[in-house]
Amino acid sequence: MNDAPPHPTDALLDVQDLVVRYGAVTAVDHVSFTVDAGETLALNGPSGCGKSSTVAAVLQLRRPDGGEVRFEGRELTTLTERELRPLRPRMQPVFQDPYGSLSPRHRIRDAVAEPLRVQGRWDPTGPARVTELLDRVGLNPAYGDRFPHELSGGQCQRVGIARALASEPRLLVLDEPVSALDPSVRAGVLNLLADLQDELGLAYLFICHDRAVVRHFADRSIEMRTGRLVPA
Amino acid sequence: MTRAVWKSVGPAGPTRVVCLVAVLAAVGLLPWLSGRDPALTVLRARSAEQEATAEALAAIRDDLGLGAGPLSLLGSWGSGLLRGDLGTSWVSGTDVLPSVTAGLQVSLGLMGAAFAVAVLLACALVAPVLVRGRGSAGAFAAMLAAVPEFLLATVALLICGVWLGWLPTSGWAGPEYLVLPAIALGVPAGGLLGRLVADALPAVLDERWVELWRGAGVSRARISAAALRRVLPPLVPQFGMAAVGLTGGAVAVETVFAVPGIGRTALGAAKSQDLPLLQGSVLALLALGLVAGALSALARRRLLGPALRDAGLTLPPARPVRTHPAVPLTLAALLLITIGWGLLRDPFTVDTSARLLPPSWAHPLGTDGLGRDVLARLGHGAASTVGTAAAVCALSLLLSLALGFLPGVAAGAADIANALPPVIVGILVAAAAGPGTGGAALAVALISWPPLAAHAAALTQEVRASMFLTAQRAIGASPWWILTRHVLPSVAAPVTRHAVLRLPGIALALASLGFLGLGAQPPTPEWGLLLDESRAYVERAPWAALAPAVALALLAGLAVSGAAYAEGRTRTRKGVRGESGEKGTPVDV
Numbered sequence: 001m002n003d004a005p006p007h008p009t010d011a012l013l014d015v016q017d018l019v020v021r022y023g024a025v026t027a028v029d030h031v032s033f034t035v036d037a038g039e040t041l042a043l044n045g046p047s048g049c050g051k052s053s054t055v056a057a058v059l060q061l062r063r064p065d066g067g068e069v070r071f072e073g074r075e076l077t078t079l080t081e082r083e084l085r086p087l088r089p090r091m092q093p094v095f096q097d098p099y100g101s102l103s104p105r106h107r108i109r110d111a112v113a114e115p116l117r118v119q120g121r122w123d124p125t126g127p128a129r130v131t132e133l134l135d136r137v138g139l140n141p142a143y144g145d146r147f148p149h150e151l152s153g154g155q156c157q158r159v160g161i162a163r164a165l166a167s168e169p170r171l172l173v174l175d176e177p178v179s180a181l182d183p184s185v186r187a188g189v190l191n192l193l194a195d196l197q198d199e200l201g202l203a204y205l206f207i208c209h210d211r212a213v214v215r216h217f218a219d220r221s222i223e224m225r226t227g228r229l230v231p232a
Numbered sequence: 233m234t235r236a237v238w239k240s241v242g243p244a245g246p247t248r249v250v251c252l253v254a255v256l257a258a259v260g261l262l263p264w265l266s267g268r269d270p271a272l273t274v275l276r277a278r279s280a281e282q283e284a285t286a287e288a289l290a291a292i293r294d295d296l297g298l299g300a301g302p303l304s305l306l307g308s309w310g311s312g313l314l315r316g317d318l319g320t321s322w323v324s325g326t327d328v329l330p331s332v333t334a335g336l337q338v339s340l341g342l343m344g345a346a347f348a349v350a351v352l353l354a355c356a357l358v359a360p361v362l363v364r365g366r367g368s369a370g371a372f373a374a375m376l377a378a379v380p381e382f383l384l385a386t387v388a389l390l391i392c393g394v395w396l397g398w399l400p401t402s403g404w405a406g407p408e409y410l411v412l413p414a415i416a417l418g419v420p421a422g423g424l425l426g427r428l429v430a431d432a433l434p435a436v437l438d439e440r441w442v443e444l445w446r447g448a449g450v451s452r453a454r455i456s457a458a459a460l461r462r463v464l465p466p467l468v469p470q471f472g473m474a475a476v477g478l479t480g481g482a483v484a485v486e487t488v489f490a491v492p493g494i495g496r497t498a499l500g501a502a503k504s505q506d507l508p509l510l511q512g513s514v515l516a517l518l519a520l521g522l523v524a525g526a527l528s529a530l531a532r533r534r535l536l537g538p539a540l541r542d543a544g545l546t547l548p549p550a551r552p553v554r555t556h557p558a559v560p561l562t563l564a565a566l567l568l569i570t571i572g573w574g575l576l577r578d579p580f581t582v583d584t585s586a587r588l589l590p591p592s593w594a595h596p597l598g599t600d601g602l603g604r605d606v607l608a609r610l611g612h613g614a615a616s617t618v619g620t621a622a623a624v625c626a627l628s629l630l631l632s633l634a635l636g637f638l639p640g641v642a643a644g645a646a647d648i649a650n651a652l653p654p655v656i657v658g659i660l661v662a663a664a665a666g667p668g669t670g671g672a673a674l675a676v677a678l679i680s681w682p683p684l685a686a687h688a689a690a691l692t693q694e695v696r697a698s699m700f701l702t703a704q705r706a707i708g709a710s711p712w713w714i715l716t717r718h719v720l721p722s723v724a725a726p727v728t729r730h731a732v733l734r735l736p737g738i739a740l741a742l743a744s745l746g747f748l749g750l751g752a753q754p755p756t757p758e759w760g761l762l763l764d765e766s767r768a769y770v771e772r773a774p775w776a777a778l779a780p781a782v783a784l785a786l787l788a789g790l791a792v793s794g795a796a797y798a799e800g801r802t803r804t805r806k807g808v809r810g811e812s813g814e815k816g817t818p819v820d821v
């Protein structure tokens with residue numbers, strides 16, 4: 001299944017020989033893959049296999065110990081934190097824990113508006129943009145005045161997606177986005193993600209350990225076990 | 233996992249050692265730190281009639297070895313210490329070691345008796361919780377724990393010794409001399425121990441295994457014993473801290489009852505600038521505290537067994553004692569009215585024709601030994617006691633917020649600060665800088681910031697580990713944005729609340745230093761000082777002593793009820809919370 005394209009530089013995200021170590025333990029051992037614009041690549045594997053470490057290293061939230069991460073043709077691993085900052089919005093994460101990924105002390109509206117403020121794009125049209133984003137992920141904009149603990153897990157996950165969209169990304173890194181949700185809520189969030197992909201041309205790196213979801217949702221899939229890619 | 237444990241404990245270790253060495257060095261360098269010329273003091277003490285000529289002073293300086301620099305001073309003190317030589321007293325010219333050991337023997341006897349009192353009291357407080365199965369004696373026990381030893385000692389001396397005449401009130405000549413000091417020293421410690429156990433027990437008795445045992449027909453006595461066994465190990469370190477608190481309390485209690493123990497020796501040495509004797513006795517007090525801490529660690533280890541040493545046994549969160557907001561509000565209103573009334577009056581006018589008058593309309597709380605109005609002195613004293621406490625509190629808060637971002641430093645410093653009672657730090661500061669409000673404030677500030685900093689550090693770690701901060705980095709937020717918009721707001725509010733709750737406690741610590749003559753100096757109307765001054769004529773004018781005593785007791789009550797009320801509120805408000813930090817750092821090892 002892992003049929004890498006012959007010209008890896010054309011890909012939106014091109015990861016080569018990624019290595020992540022924690023002391024003596026190698027959590028990610030020379031992992032390579034690519035994600036093209038507009039496609040969904042599923043990264044599949046049991047818990048503890050190094051999926052989350054791969055995510056952190058791809059997003060440069062934890063600097064990898066080896067290998068290359070090329071995004072939109074630029075090598076990220078050699079950039080300083082300051083050089084990286086303007087590039088970060090193009091590649092946004094959505095995390096597994098819907099409550100933990102939102103600050104408990106900020107209203108939903110402020111959470112979604114924060115990328116606009118941080119990236120210097122907040123102007124008089126800002127509030128309307130936030131309302132539009134909430135509407136886009138299927139949330140009643142009236143929820144904007146609530147706090148995360150007043151929302152359900154599925155609703156919080158939609159807020160997390162709206163916040164990611166506010167940065168106008170090309171790639172979403174979805175770290176088990178539906179694992180913490182009820183099966184009934186799960187389908188709604190997956191459908192939303194599929195709609196957004198069609199509409200905005202987003203690429204997804206989709207981390208998952210549920211094969212049924214992978215088959216249904218992903219264009220291609222790769223499998224990880226104890227830090228290495230294995231033939232599917 | 234072991235890495236994580238090491239990381240959380242590791243950095244605290246070196247800081248602990250650094251702090252301990254710093255304290256020891258401060259003790260060793262006292263003669264140099266004090267900066268004043270002690271030769272004159274020594275000369276006066278040794279031979280009052282001799283002229284203070286330049287030659288005589290120079291001879292004494294040579295004799296004391298004060299000409300040398302701080303490093304050689306520290307070196308010679310340290311090497312003497314290793315040889316078991318603590319030097320000779322500047323005042324009496326005798327060896328320090330025998331005085332220290334004699335004082336230590338008396339103090340150990342007193343502390344042993346006090347510990348027995350504490351254990352008896354703790355048992356009495358815990359028994360009703362075990363018998364009823366639920367409920368808590370927490371509020372009453374917390375009240376006892378908050379009463380400072382010097383206050384309790386003065387009141388016990390007043391009631392049992394002076395009014396009822398049951399027991400001797402001063403000296404050390406037989407077992408009956410032990411009773412009052414042991415009670416004064418043991419009751420606050422017993423209140424603390426009893427409160428810790430009584431607060432933890434109801435939650436433990438709600439655990440599943442208790443239900444199971446009851447269902448299986450296990451007797452209530454056996455369940456109670458098992459519950460106690462379950463509660464004790466995590467609390468043992470706190471017991472060690474209570475024992476450390478005894479060393480500080482001993483100074484006040486021994487002073488009040490004129491017991492010739494190590495605490496009184498230390499205080500006397502500080503006041504007469506007899507630094508070698510002070511060094512020796514402070515060292516003995518520190519050693520007592522460290523030994524108590526080590527013994528409690530050993531006891532915990534024995535109770536838990538080697539297998540459970542690392543993970544320990546955490547207690548279920550104690551259910552806070554609900555306090556009605558009316559309690560702290562009433563206490564605060566009473567204090568404010570008294571203080572406000574007193575502030576309108578003049579605290580300094582000396583009227584020798586109106587000495588030691590009983591309460592009347594002209595003087596609602598009577599007059600003191602110089603004919604000054606007690607109510608006025610109480611009101612103005614609040615400004616110096618509570619005002620200084622507020623300043624100390626604000627300073628500790630700022631320091632803890634600044635240092636809270638270095639968790640290891642904060643935890644290590646907090647450990648040492650917990651092992652140092654404020655009285656001992658106060659004695660050291662007073663010896664180095666001379667007694668005064670500033671010195672007392674410095675002493676209390678030195679040991680009140682680390683617990684706040686440890687709290688700030690714990691909160692910072694919790695916030696930093698949470699996923700929403702990772703999301704912040706992913707949207708391209710700068711470290712400054714993350715710090716000011718997310719980390720500080722989540723840390724500052726709870727730490728500020730914690731600091732405000734410590735305010736009455738800090739005021740009591742300042743008052744205890746004032747009481748011992750290490751803080752504000754006469755004629756400043758400081759509460760501790762008021763109590764101390766009134767001790768001299770307590771038989772003729774008990775109201776002059778009772779007024780500041782009641783004010784301090786109200787303050788202690790405010791400290792306890794305010795804390796209980798705030799704790800109850802935060803517990804009920806917390807509600808739903810995600811397991812932040814669970815998946816915090818993506819470590820899939």
